[in-house]
Amino acid sequence: MRSALRHVSVPFVLCVALASTRLFDDVQLDLSYAHYAETPVDWLPCLLAMPCNCLVNAAYIGLGLHWLRKPRRAEETERGQYMREVFAIMAVFYAPVQWARLAALRRAPAVLDQWFTLPIFAWVPVWIGFARRGEARWRASEAAALELLSLCSYGLALAHRRGFDAALGCHVAFAVYQGVRAQRDLGDGRTRMYLLLAVLSCAGFVVLKLLDHWLARYWLFQRLTGHFWSKVCDVLQFHFSFCFLTTLTRRARRKTASQRE
Template sequence: MKSALLHVSAPFVLCVALANTSVFDGVAVELSSDHYAERRLTSLPGFLAMPCNCLVNLAYICVGLYWLLWPRGVRETETGRYLRQVFALMAVYYAPVQWTRLALLRRAPAVLDQWVTLPIFAWVLVWIDFIERRPATWRATHAASLELCSILSYGLALAHRWGFEAALGCHVALAVFKGVRVQLARGDSRTRRYLLLAVLSCAGFVVLKLLDHWLAQFSLFQRLTGHFWSKVCDVLQFHFSLCFLSALTLKQQD
């Protein structure tokens, strides 16, 4: 746990520090509450001004803590446990980032919200790399290299208005591709179900977020908006990805 906490916290603090400098002043980010379909309630404090979009972030913390504490009775290798704990901690850390962005509507948390998304998806690639290589040939340097490349890829956001979207699209496509590949090579019916649910959750996360304002014309999506449901899908994406990768890792040990 200490190693996982250190290895998540150190780059996170570095990203927070850099996001609060002028380095990313040229990155295109939305800083208005009009970006969200949920109406801002001025009668509430800033951290609850968009109550549904704010409070849904608690679900990330709940899922992260669940996976930090589970599975106590299952025999895991040290590396398998570390991979699970890092991913769970990423979910816990992601919640306050998004919540701060909604509460403050400032550039630094908006940049950070985009930036930390990339190494989260990259951790799926790291974990699959461990499963494919098997413990005997996998090295921590593989994880460090992939995560560093992922963090640096946010530089595309400085190069072009749609640079972040391009980087995120590549991360998502690679995660899905490698997930399908490892499922075909090593999976079973249970892991196939987890993978399908993870991919569907990912699709829901993207589509519902993009259609946030369009969906708001329907009464069903006027308080619990598309953005809110996209966050629900994102939480499910975390959960089912952890189900999929944990199951494959334990299967690899048998």
């Protein structure tokens, strides 16, 4: 766990430091409560100004800790455990960033909220690459290069007002593509179900966020808004991705062992 924590926390601290400079002053960001359909509650402290959209971030921490504290199964290698721990720590670290964006309405946490989304999605192809190649052929340097490329891709947000959307769309498409390929080559009915649920949760995450204000016309979405439910879908997306990736890794390991015999 120390290795996973170090490999997530060092880039995290560097990104926080960069986001606190004027480097991203030209990035188009929404820095007001008007961006969200949930009505702020004036008498609550800033950490709970929009109680539903704020408190839902605790679900990321709970999910991350759940997968982080899972005991290692007999079929899970140390490196497989590392894959799981990195993804879980990413979920735990992402929660306070989103919470700070809502509480502070400042540029730095808003930049980080967007920025950290990219390497999280990029970890899915990294993990799939590990499952497909196995312990012997997987290279940590290639994983580090992909994560670095993912972090650098946020520079598109400086080049165009829709640059972040383009970068995120590419990350999502690549993760889904790699998941479908891995399912075709290594999966079974169980992993197919997990992959489908992860993709549906991802679609819900995107669509509900985009329709936040439109859905608020209906009483059902006036307190528990589209943005709130999009975060619920995001947590589910995380969870089903964990289920898919851990199960796929075990299947790939068993397949490799049977081929050696």
